[in-house]
Amino acid sequence: MAEALPSLLLVDDDATYRERLAKAIAARGFEVRTAEDAEAAVALADADSPEYAVLDLRMPGESGLDLLRRLMAIDPTTKVLMLTGYGSIATALEAVRLGAVNYLTKPADVDDILAAFSPERPVSETSPDLETPSLARVEWEHIQRVLQDCDGNLSEAARRLGMHRRSLQRKAARRRPSR
Known part of the structure; x- marks a missing residue:
């Protein structure tokens, strides 16, 4: 067997x-x-x-x-x-x-x-x-999470985050910070 x-x-x-x-x-x-x-x-x-x-x-x-x-x-x-x-x-x-x-x-x-x-x-x-992540990494991950929740819609994500759309676009385009 x-x-x-x-x-x-x-x-x-x-x-x-x-x-x-x-x-x-x-x-x-x-x-x-x-x-x-x-x-x-x-x-x-x-x-x-x-x-x-x-x-x-x-x-x-x-x-x-x-x-x-x-x-x-x-x-x-x-x-x-x-x-x-x-x-x-x-x-x-x-x-x-x-x-x-x-x-x-x-x-x-x-x-x-x-x-x-x-x-x-x-x-x-x-x-x-x-390990405790850096503030830059936490911010980047939070932005990515909100963007995912908004199905990639930058305008909606910017509204939810309370920031200007162009600022969000620049921050979202950055590479994932190490630690």
């Missing part, structure tokens, strides 16, 4: 990233199921609780933290990794407090993701970006 592969639930609203990551994880010996949002993920976990889960923090509807709570209620033995493009110490601590085994910021490759499930690697070793 063939040995069953470990199961992994991958939840990310970015379809291209989700499918590419799913293929790479499956190539490393996992049975991968994917979901684009919290509701689809809960339905999959209710049907067959995964051994591992990789959750995106920011998704339309429920956040990854909300989904983490729900998955832990279904099966507290599921090893959950939070993955986000908007890393912060506060969300990392909250994720770990809620039961995540680790927290990584995007971009993270498949080897980093799978290694993050190892109990020998605490959050501080796998996520160097969780």
